Amino acid sequence: MRYRSTGRKSGLTSLRGAVLRGLAPDGGLYMPAEIARHSPQELEEFRRLPFTEVCFRVVRPFAAPDVPEEVLWQIVAESINFPVKLVSFSPGLHILELFHGPTLAFKDFGARFMARLMGYFVRGESRPLTVLVATSGDTGSAVAHGFLGVRGIRVVILYPSKRISEAQEKQFTTLGENITALEVAGSFDDCQRLVKQAFTDAELNKRAFLTSANSINIGRLLPQMFYHVAAYRQLPVASVPLIVSVPSGNFGNLTAGLFAKRIGLPVAMFVASTNANDVVPEYLSTGEFHPRPATQTFSNAMDVGNPNNFPRLLDLCRGRLELVRREIWGHAATDAETLQEMKSIHDRFGYIADPHTAVGVLGWEAYKREHSEPAQGLVLATAHPAKFADVVKRAIGTAPPLPDRLAAYLKREKLSLPMTSVYDDFKQFLLAQ
Numbered sequence: 001m002r003y004r005s006t007g008r009k010s011g012l013t014s015l016r017g018a019v020l021r022g023l024a025p026d027g028g029l030y031m032p033a034e035i036a037r038h039s040p041q042e043l044e045e046f047r048r049l050p051f052t053e054v055c056f057r058v059v060r061p062f063a064a065p066d067v068p069e070e071v072l073w074q075i076v077a078e079s080i081n082f083p084v085k086l087v088s089f090s091p092g093l094h095i096l097e098l099f100h101g102p103t104l105a106f107k108d109f110g111a112r113f114m115a116r117l118m119g120y121f122v123r124g125e126s127r128p129l130t131v132l133v134a135t136s137g138d139t140g141s142a143v144a145h146g147f148l149g150v151r152g153i154r155v156v157i158l159y160p161s162k163r164i165s166e167a168q169e170k171q172f173t174t175l176g177e178n179i180t181a182l183e184v185a186g187s188f189d190d191c192q193r194l195v196k197q198a199f200t201d202a203e204l205n206k207r208a209f210l211t212s213a214n215s216i217n218i219g220r221l222l223p224q225m226f227y228h229v230a231a232y233r234q235l236p237v238a239s240v241p242l243i244v245s246v247p248s249g250n251f252g253n254l255t256a257g258l259f260a261k262r263i264g265l266p267v268a269m270f271v272a273s274t275n276a277n278d279v280v281p282e283y284l285s286t287g288e289f290h291p292r293p294a295t296q297t298f299s300n301a302m303d304v305g306n307p308n309n310f311p312r313l314l315d316l317c318r319g320r321l322e323l324v325r326r327e328i329w330g331h332a333a334t335d336a337e338t339l340q341e342m343k344s345i346h347d348r349f350g351y352i353a354d355p356h357t358a359v360g361v362l363g364w365e366a367y368k369r370e371h372s373e374p375a376q377g378l379v380l381a382t383a384h385p386a387k388f389a390d391v392v393k394r395a396i397g398t399a400p401p402l403p404d405r406l407a408a409y410l411k412r413e414k415l416s417l418p419m420t421s422v423y424d425d426f427k428q429f430l431l432a433q
Ligand SMILES: *Cc1c(COP(=O)(O)O)cnc(C)c1O
Pocket: 105, 106, 107, 137, 138, 139, 215, 247, 248, 249, 250, 251, 252, 253, 254, 301, 302, 356, 382, 383
C-alpha cells in the first residue's frame, strides 16, 4: 500500500515513510492511496476466525510490502493481547468495551501497534527517533506504555497542566526510562500547536529526527479498524442495520471506523458524539466548520476545539457535505446531560459508564429518537470508569472499584518537567536533548 497526503501536493510514500514522518511535507495527513474491499464471504469468515488472524488479515494490505508478514503477525499478536468485550444492554443496544488494555482506554490499540511498527522501521537508524505527542489525557499514557523500553526511540509527551485527572497524569509521568513528560502551562490546544510547529520547523527537523504519535499518525489509525471488526464479529445478529456511536475528540476513532467501512464492514451510520466541543456536529448541521479553543468538560479526553483528523473525514467523503451527512450524524451533549445519563445507565442497566461512554450513549439515543427505522446501536466504550472516578462518584454516588493496575500508579512519584506554551522554549528543550 502506498500513502498519499490529504494536502494533495506531496507525492506518494510508503507506510514506513508515512509512519516515521507523521505529517506529510505539504502539511496534510497521510491516507491509504486506495482501500480494497473484502468480499461478504470474507467478512462472514471474520466472524469465525480467531481475532488475531482477523486483525492480521485486516491490516495486511495496508502494511505490504513494507512489513514482512511474519513481522506483521508478531506486531499484531503482541499489541492486541487483551480482549474486546461486547456488553448487550438490550437486543438493540450494545456497548463495546475497548478499555481492557494496560492503560484502560481504547488508545492502547493504536499506541501499542504503532510503537511496535515504528520500532521495526527504525532498526538500523543511527540517530534516535523522538516521538512527540500532545495529550489531553489518555493518549499520553497509552503512548508512553506502548513505547516504554522500545530501543532507538524516545518519547516526549506534552500535557496541559492541571487539566487532566491525577489517575491519567500518574500513568505517564512516573515511568522514566525513554519517556519524558512536559507539563505545559496552557491548554491541550497549546500542546497540540507546539507539536505541530515543531514538525514544520525546518531547522529543528534538520537537527533532530522527529515524529508524531498523535492520531494524525496513520500507524495509530490502522489498528483502530480492528475493534470495529471485533464488534461486527460479536454482534448476536449482524443483519439489523448497525449504527455506531463514537465518542469523539480528534476524530481518529471515527476515521478508523470509516476505514473499516471502506474495507467492507456494514455500518449504516456513524454518530459523531461529542461533548460541548461540538465543531463537527455543528459542521454537520450548518455546513460550516469553525475550529475554536477547547472548552473543559467532564469527558476531557474529548476536549478538542480543532479536531486534527477532520481533513481525513472530509477526504474520505470527497470534501462534500452531503456525502459526509450520508455517513455521519452528529450529536453534542452537555456536562449536565452526561452526568444524568451516567446515572440513568447505572439505574437502568446496572452498568457503570465513564463520561465519554455516556456521551456515546446519548448520541445513540438522540439518533434513535429522530430515526424510526429498525437499527441496532453500538456505542464504543472508550475508557474504564475508574479513570474518571470523581465524575462517576458525582453521577452515581459511589466511586467505581479501582483496578490494581491504576492503584499501583497512583502511589508512584510524578517525574514531569515544567514547560511554557512558548514555542521557542519547547524548541530549546528539544535541541538540548
Ligand atoms: C481519545 C479519547 C476519545 C476521543 O477519541 P478521538 O479519536 O480523538 O476522537 C474518546 N474517549 C476517550 C476515553 C479517549 O481517550
